[in-house]
Amino acid sequence: MTENPRFDQLLAQGLEASRDNRTDAALELFAQASAAAPGSGVPHFLMGSEHASAGDIQAAELAFANAVLLAPEFHLARYQLGLLQFSSDRAAVALITWQPLFSLPESDPLRHFVSGFAALAQDRFQEALHHYRAGLQRNDDNPAVSADIGKVIAAVEQLMQPPAAGQPAAAASHVLLSGYSKGMH
Template sequence: MTGNATYEQCIEQGLAASLEQRSEAALALFAQASLADPTAGVPHLLIGAEHSSRGELRLAEAAFAQAVLLSPGLHLARYQLGLLQFSGQRTAAALATWQPLLALCDSHPLGHFVRGFTALAEDDHGASVRHFRRGLAHSREEAGVALGIGTVLDAVQHLLRPEEATPVAGEPRPRWASGGLH
């Protein structure tokens, strides 16, 4: 990569390196993209995702936080930051991080997923399942997130009493229930 590589080139090449499992190269390219446009949150989102895939959760959290700081409307970064906080048993921090996602339109899955985790934190497993299902029903462009939620949903459903497991009439059928995420 030449010294005058553009932001777009760095992102594109970094994504290619990540797909090829060349993590160090991906991280270097995303860092270079950040230098090319210091106001952009996307490179930090990608750095966070790369660190997360390597199990470097503290570095991932710092990168997601930087992405949210630079681009507050970068919903996926906000969601991932909150997810790391939630899984680290910092529920209050996660709920505060996720608060803006609750205002997303009803067709956006991340708001439903946040409501699902909120209900889970309150031990309301039935509501948690309903929200996760609604989010999955709207997961068209968030397939990676949906796959993780599908795993959470399976675990929460095992906690339900039989009367809680029955879907509510009029509730959208999740696409994963009919094999629609392939």
């Protein structure tokens, strides 16, 4: 918690509204928290998460970008911003957004996850899987990110399977893989 009790209260109320699936109330409370502590990236990150959950990717990207602008060392916000960009067929932009994460310590799961996406953007599937699995082994803090990466691993493994006779090649069916083939080649 911060030294600003009003900010903390607004965040707590916003998180409660989010858990109760009251998106509009959560967004309003996070906006109020942002006004109470304009230099904090946390409310913007939470707004980005709400928008992403509601399917408003453009608003989510803007909110995550604001979080990163206000708090460049907020690694999870940077990761989520890049993930939205990657899954929106903008792998090159995501790799630029993620650039600072490539320099994180070897022990940081985000370093491995972004390295996995970088490999995926170049169709280096085995390398991508290696990084995703290494990141999962190091990720004790964020089960939601681990669950998403688990889905990415399954999708990459599916892409690597040879098609059965008379069947078309496996397509990237997961949203996180939708932009990889248009990435950097």
